[in-house]
Amino acid sequence: MKTYVAVFLTLSCVLLLYLNCCDGKTFDVKLLEEPSGLWSHNEEDKPLVMQINPANFSGPPHFRSLIGKCFNKSDNMYQYKFCPFFNVTQHELSLRWNPYNGILGVWQDWEIANNTFTAMLLKEGDKCGSISRTSRVVFECAPEHQLKNVSEPRTCEYLFTFQTPFVCHPNAMLVYPTMEDHLRDAWDELEGQYVREEITKKGYNKELTKIFQRAGFIQTGTKPLSKKSSDMLSSNNSNTGNNQFTSLEQCTAAFNILQAEIEGLRTLLMLKEVKSSKSYFNISDHHRGGKIPTN
């Protein structure tokens, strides 16, 4: 008897659930075919999910203070949000039931040319047909941080201009001064090989990319630099502009640049077969007129 009751109750429950479920309602299934190349339809409060993790911070030390900050830019249809070292997102400014929201890229690599950080590359954004959306953020000197000039030079490749006082000093974006000693040594060594024509330009670029990967500027697995990185020694590091420092950051940057210059000179000397002991030329020596101890 108990079994019958149990079975009956169970069946009733199933029946009730079934009736409740479909009582005059249609199923809430979206059968919309999404044309490729358009945003997937996110519900407004559904959080966006990055497909990959942002890379760690790297680059000019004074950029570290941008971590955790975000910068908006609105045009008539969209709001764009750039969070340096994290992501770029796009939000449709409309009251439709399904405004488009999407990720235009996740922080990955610095673009480097001529010993200079030239742009931030944010990759693996939301799918766009068979590719992922990517963003490139270039810099422009200005008194305030501001996101400007959003454009889409190629489908699903976005270009932003980020105005910032951080790039105004002519040497603010140099790569070499930001690197650790052992990586500078590797770069110096590579310069030597290139100057002595022991490696080709192509080989040089390949090895330099590896050094940048070790420095964390470029993630492994990304393609080699598209632009040629030129000889760091040929770039005009000596031009320090007008030496008006308004902050400790600028002063520190200038100090690093001078230090790098000395490293560069040291390399040149080594190339000229000037042998010297390990204790030559550190930053505190340079005011002595650069006398080189010889063995």
Ligand SMILES: *[C@@H]1O[C@H](CO)[C@@H](O)[C@H](O)[C@H]1NC(C)=O
């Ligand atoms: C983008 O980065 C910002 C800053 O860290 C973070 O608050 C936000 O959640 C990220 N957006 C997405 C969609 O992950």
Ligand SMILES: *[C@@H]1O[C@H](CO)[C@@H](O)[C@H](O)[C@H]1NC(C)=O
């Ligand atoms: C980021 O830094 C942390 C700690 O410094 C390290 O453990 C981690 O491997 C780094 N991640 C990447 C992707 O390099």
Ligand SMILES: *[C@@H]1O[C@H](CO)[C@@H](O)[C@H](O)[C@H]1NC(C)=O
């Ligand atoms: C950026 O957008 C957020 C949310 O939409 C808003 O609260 C904030 O005021 C905006 N900031 C700027 C500088 O436009």
Ligand SMILES: *[C@@H]1O[C@H](CO)[C@@H](O)[C@H](O)[C@H]1NC(C)=O
């Ligand atoms: C790098 O510098 C060289 C000469 O200094 C110049 O010819 C070249 O256009 C520069 N390349 C870039 C990408 O700025």
Ligand SMILES: *[C@@H]1O[C@H](CO)[C@@H](O)[C@H](O)[C@H]1NC(C)=O
């Ligand atoms: C961005 O826009 C400003 C003014 O609208 C213009 O002066 C500047 O040249 C533009 N920059 C780029 C990189 O297009």
Ligand SMILES: *[C@@H]1O[C@H](CO)[C@@H](O)[C@H](O)[C@H]1NC(C)=O
């Ligand atoms: C570097 O600066 C010197 C003078 O300071 C100038 O004569 C030379 O043309 C510059 N080189 C480049 C590549 O800009």
Ligand SMILES: *[C@@H]1O[C@H](CO)[C@@H](O)[C@H](O)[C@H]1NC(C)=O
């Ligand atoms: C730098 O030079 C000073 C004074 O000549 C010396 O005491 C110091 O040990 C040197 N440092 C290095 C790292 O060689």
